Amino acid sequence: MRFMLPCGCLQKDEDDEDQAHLHKPRDNKLYQQKLKPCCLLVITTQKVVTLFVLTGLIFLPIGITLLVQSTEIYQQDFEYTHCYTEGSRKCSNERIGTTCYCDDIKITVPETVKGEIMLLYGLNNYYQNHRLYRQSQSFLQLLGDVEGACYVKEYCDPYNQGLVDEVREVTYYPKGAIANSYFTDTFTIRKATRSKEEVGEEIPLDFTDISWKSDRDSKFLLPANWKGWTPDSGEYVMPKDWNKWADKNTTENKILPIDIRDEHLINWMNPAAFPSFTKLYAKVKLDPGSYTLHVAYRYHVHAFHGEKFVRLAETSWMGGRSYFLGSAYCIVGFFCVVAAAFFIVISRRTRAKRHERKKKIDEQLVHYKDQNNNAQSSTL
Helix, strand or coil, X not given: CXXXXXXXXXXXXXXXXXXXXXXXXXXXXXXXXXXXXXXXXXXXXXXXXXXXXXXXHHHHHHHXXXXXXXHHCCEEEEECCCCECCCCCEHHHCCCCCCEECCCEEEEECCCCCCEEXXXXXXXXXXXXXXXXXXXXXXXXXXXXXXXCCCCHHHHCCCCEEEECCCEEEEECCCCHHHHCCCCCEEEEEECCCCCCCCCCEECXXXXXXXXXXXXXXXXXXXXXXXXXXXXXXXXXXXXXXHHHHCCCCCCCCCCCCCCCCHHXXXXXXXXXXXXXXXXXXXXXXXXXXXXXXXXXXXCCHHHCCEEEEEEEECECCECCCHHHHHHHHHHHHHHHHHHHHHHHHHHHHHHHHHHHHHHHHHHHHHHHHHHXXXXXXXX
């Protein structure tokens, strides 16, 4: 009896063979992994333990060095959210738009301090990272285009336009909530005196190079027709809440930015990533000794349960004081050493079982070889 095959059966088998041939790797050393310098990693207990021990021995000294260096860096915080004046008035209860001078904050600089000290102001529970807040600015304005709009117009409302002479609408420059909420507290440092009646010598603060150079050169640019916050042409005005301090802003008592390139404004316009943050206010050279910090209190934060503080911090080759990096290195190094010890214990406990299993396998191989030899000899 003959069986008839479908017409395309033979052709299909040939196509399958061709397809299988296409998927076959090329017969060369690269595709077949036969190159001489290639690494064929064979994971053994000895290699794993060695790797973990070396990692621990490298990470632990680095972590300990960073922690020791951090402890030697001078850093001191002074919280002044609810500070009192010399007349025992609470500054946080003063009317918004007035300046309250906190009672002198005493500072002691230790003998270990050498070089410049960074004067920073800090805020807690202040969410600059809120999506609507950080987008409430016009990047085109910062680049010199006064009429530059926000990414979305509604993001800058109600700090988009203001009235001049209660009739004409002009653009706020810079516009948005970030610029409108500019930090207005100011700080001065004086040498400590024996009595409060004496006024100590004021220590000069350095306000230069306290922001990123890339921001000063390419991100914050003056417009072509810049004449001040209230130019004769009346094309733009300063942000709404700045008007509270406009008449009190002088060269000696600088509360508001001079222009868009003011480095205090540049630092403020870069939103912080976390609700607790610090921003650089000035650099100062302080010799070891006693000083007093004078705070002009204008910025109110108690309405949203915020906190304000001043930080004096020294820097070193590793930057400012930070226990996180050193702790991370120590923790990783410690766990690597512990893991290596754990692998050694497990390896020793299972060594007898592995040897016994290997012995049985070797005996079975010898038995099979003997059977094969006997079978071959019987056939002969």
